[in-house]
Amino acid sequence: MKCPKCRNLDTRVIDSRTTDDGKAIRRRRECEKCWARFTTFERLEFVSFMVTKSSGELEPYDRTKVVNSMMKALIKRPFDPDKLEDVINTLENEWAQNKQAITSKRIGRDILRKLRDFDEVAFVRYASIYHNHDNVRGFVKFIEDELG
Numbered sequence: 715m716k717c718p719k720c721r722n723l724d725t726r727v728i729d730s731r732t733t734d735d736g737k738a739i740r741r742r743r744e745c746e747k748c749w750a751r752f753t754t755f756e757r758l759e760f761v762s763f764m765v766t767k768s769s770g771e772l773e774p775y776d777r778t779k780v781v782n783s784m785m786k787a788l789i790k791r792p793f794d795p796d797k798l799e800d801v802i803n804t805l806e807n808e809w810a811q812n813k814q815a816i817t818s819k820r821i822g823r824d825i826l827r828k829l830r831d832f833d834e835v836a837f838v839r840y841a842s843i844y845h846n847h848d849n850v851r852g853f854v855k856f857i858e859d860e861l862g
């Protein structure tokens with residue numbers, strides 16, 4: 715980050731805090747040459763796209779829903795939150811590339827596909843919570859097919 719006063723490139727962060735409900739980071743920086751102090755704001759870029767629900771209704775994509783649904787399946791499972799974050803980011807990027815609204819069904823399928831590699835127990839839980847299976851046999855067959 716360039717110093718606005720002397721254009722020196724070596725500046726250091728002396729304070730950093732999140733603002734705007736965690737959506738932005740405010741950093742106090744100090745130039746190592748002229749000791750000028752300045753503030754920078756870094757804002758996270760959020761993906762946004764529309765989701766078609768099974769009822770046919772459209773709604774804006776909500777990351778919280780995805781996180782909550784995955785957390786429900788991951789209860790009491792050991793996992794790396796950073797890796798989960800990566801998985802969700804990857805999925806969001808895939809979904810956002812779609813020209814049209816993404817179906818909630820596809821979202822469910824994709825999450826399931828990722829969970830299969832992420833945590834098998836969570837995968838089975840997710841499948842049982844979010845996929846309607848009329849009977850146990852249908853569910854077992856589905857799991858067997860998926861884990862193949």
Ligand SMILES: [Zn+2]
Nearest residue numbers: 717720745748
């Ligand atoms: Zn400077």
